[in-house]
Amino acid sequence: RLAVRAYGRRTRANAPEDARRALIVGAGAAGEMIVKELLSHPHLGINPIGFVDDDPAKHGHRMYNVLVLGPLSEIKELVARYEVEEIVIAMPRASGQVVRQVVRSALEAGLKTRTVPAISDILSGRVAIASLRQVEIQDLLRREPVSTDLDEVRVLATGETVLVTGAGGSIGSELCRQLARLEPAQILVLGHGENSIFDVMAELNERFPHVTSVGLIADVRDRERMRQIFQRYRPYSVFHAAAHKHVPLMEGNLAEAVTNNVLGTKNVVELSAEFGVEHLVMISTDKAVRPTNVMGATKRVAEQIVQQIAETQGRNFVAVRFGNVLGSRGSVVPTFLRQIGAGGPVTITHPEMRRYFMTIPEAVQLVLQAGAIGRGGEVFVLNMGEPVRILDLATDLIRLSGLEVGEDIEIRFTGTRPGEKLYEELFFDSESAVATGHPKVLRAKNGVLPIGLSTVVELLIDGAHRGWADEQLRAMLNRIVPEFQIAATEGAELVADAEIAGA
Template sequence: MKNKPNIRNRYVLMGDLALIVLSVFGALILRFELGSLFFAYLPFGYWMIAVALVIKPIVYYLFGLYRRMWMYASVEELKLIVIAVTTASIMVAVVMLILFTRGFLPGYLRSVFVIDWLLSLAMVGGLRFAFRFLAETRRRFGEMQAGRVKRVLIVGAGDAGALVVKELQKNPQLNLIPVGFLDDNPTKQKQQIHGVPVVGTINDMTRWLEKLRVDEVIIAIPSAPGRVVRMVADIARLKGIPFRTMPGIYELLGGKVSVSRLREVDITDLLRRQPTRIKEEWIGEVLADKIVLVTGAGGSIGRELCRQIARYNPAELIMLGHGENSIFEGLLELKDHFPTLTIRPVIADVRDRMRLNQVFSQYHPQIVFHAAAHKHVSLMEVNVEEAVTNNILGTKNLVDLAIQHRVERLVMISSDKAVRPANVMGATKRVAEMLVIDAALRTGMAFSVVRFGNVLGSRGSVVPIFKQQIARGGPVTITHPDMKRYFMTIPEAVYLVLQAAGMSKGAETFVLNMGQQVRILDLAEDLIRLSGLEPGKDIEIVFTGVRPGEKLSEDLWDEGFQFLSTEHPDIFRSQNTEPLSSERLAEFVDELVNLAREGSSEEIIHLLDQFIPGAVIQSTPPPEITSII
């Protein structure tokens, strides 16, 4: 069956023919202003119209100007129009020159060709883009009639906000129309970005939500601190208006700002801190063209380490972990985002010294990040031997092999629970810190420790547990109303770890500035509200009592210890005054490992309390399996 002709493009051809005539007459009028010379050169104009009517439609056809759906015209189509019109105008000028040399024309007016070319560009392009304008107007009107288009208020008139608006305008299928910006910068007030006005400040949000009949709010300030996100989210929630946000600046590192990155506001946004200055060159100098090994690469911190390390063009990235599924998932993700990076997935246990030695001998890592550890406080209270063998013996194996294979730099990820530990997990991490610092002091190698508090969203952390409890309809269980913890997002924590690695000279214990401690009760209430519910009304909060090994608040350094500032405002250096000599530390570790192999958990706890400054593990109530959750 014969295809039906494209009626729309037939009309375009008819329009072009009319515009060709209009363009020539327009060029003559602009050149001679309807004076006597205009009428004198009318024969020239008739010849030019005849030539143009033959040549231009043919050239336009050859360039595909009659095979386009102009309602979807873009910059590429604009380029095509410029090339086609320019080619056609040159050909017309050449044919007219030939006719002039053969005596058919009374003269040859170069300026008329230039004017005709400019008019043709405007008319041919205008005709085609008029189709897109009409199509978009018709579609918008139809969607608005059907109630499908949502009016969007953008909070933040910076680069991110401008890019979001541009993408919304480029993608009408999203059915989102930006109607205004809010920004606290006074220089941006009453300005326009991509045709969208900056209508006021964030404090004016309530008024503008009503005045502009807003259907959705987008927070487009990746650098906004948590208080700003919280204020916007609270106002939108009270008005019953959906709201979304751009991820924080640390989450966007290596990525781009786009509509696809918009997501629901979550707890990490409410606890965001003001981002500090970024010293990418420090990290690049350490990681570029180096073979980097990450232990615990399948965990929350380890996987984020791998993501961020991959951005700095290492020669190879070795992902070492004990769980094959988590390593496999991490490998797939990295291969998708960094297809040219050489990645070595290694399934190994840091307690297996022979296997670790094979890895070091085969791949020759130059930089090591040690994130492999048992971290759950309550679980380690009932698995003391595992905490010792994994956290202490595993670290000892790694440090010894790093010295043997002359690794350039080693960074151990530690915890605030290592300070005056009240639990087995914290105590074993403190001994692991001692091993790293002692090795650095003995060898002069660039081995260091980075210590920080809880990270939001890590596997098994309080936030995923609260979300599961909320999804089940409650109750949300909290151990104590005054329980406080330091919190930091995973990307921010890992970014600061890499910054600390770039500053390390050896034997430092870096402490990350965790900001203010957050009440767990406040955290739970925020999560309940973000779920569209009310605490105490829709979701009950129950206090279950402090668990074995828990403190009401955490410490980042020992009492009486000095901490020194560094080149980075969010990274401090703790003064190292470890109590044990190298020989005594080695004996202490050997004794702990032997006791772990014998299953002597009570003797392990006694020994940890005896040698770790400020440790109070023995005073912790005896653990019960029901208390771990």
């Protein structure tokens, strides 16, 4: 033990007595930078006593007199041997799997973990390398950084007028941020809720003062209002993110799901074709594949509307399908964090529930890339990696909060909700995945559209406006999307057949 303490003093002779003994994970460029910063700034109160790294060639070597002690698998043993008090992850490009391994080793040793900022933030000078932060759930799900072909993506926006619907939402607002970096002539920031649009406008005006942002309060279901906007501004590109997305809510508000997700999309897509929009990208969801819920079924109809107009009118209109995004409003991570903050329980519908996850910026980068790749009528699918078990996600969040499952926070299983399925899919059987020029964007080769799609869609919208019973609307959705799994009554199917016969 005395030898261990002596080694710690040798690594940093000017360290304060109360400096925390830190093990640095990663003996690469970031690790070297963090050790240099910590040695140069004793007031930070961190004494780097050693590195761990999985590269055997680095073992036994020193950087700034700090020894590379061994591989990541020995973290727990090294923590005990060298009386480590803190773990610092200095691998800004490490995968989520590696970060999870380090965090779990640290938690088993009773230590919390901090990490260096993203490498882009360090290189840009926005933050210092020594600006350590707590590990967050995004770090545990981290994947290889998305590379974007900026020259290809600039075609969508640079010097042009761009319209974003649903711009006050999580995806819509991030679309506005990333599009602003492409230096468009103006961004039309359109949404139904004035408060969220106000917030997005304030941020854009502060961060991108050279870009003209126009706040538009409008409902995509109001065709005349949308027509006025298209006629006045003549957008070059349209990103359609406006939609109802919450599965259980839409099960109980079926007509709203139809009018917003189907009629709203129909209005935006048809007006885009009428007013010569060059590029349209509709945001879709993995829940549109073999949907078991109203939200997914209505989004599948929206995909078909985009495909039909793109194919019949030769327009460069596409849809992009992806899974859950971390941190979006009403999503699972903020819900779990709220439940943890309240002392629990954390509620999960089923122990085997799995979902695909992406960060919001990553998803939007790939949406833009897909929009640039698209030629018309395609549904693009983002490579979401491997699905994550929700139980594992909840457990990691609880432990990152310094608590233990069962001791401090209970996990309670509540049963699957209406319209939920355990596993999401990204393709229909009738679709085939085709590679594109980007490794994380796949093209789903669409199946044949239903015969008489336009007529049945009109009937569906009319039924929603006329107050049809939910069973009738479900039956009509099933006619358009046969894969939609419903428990419709025979009577409801007869009513739907009668409506079609009389059309």
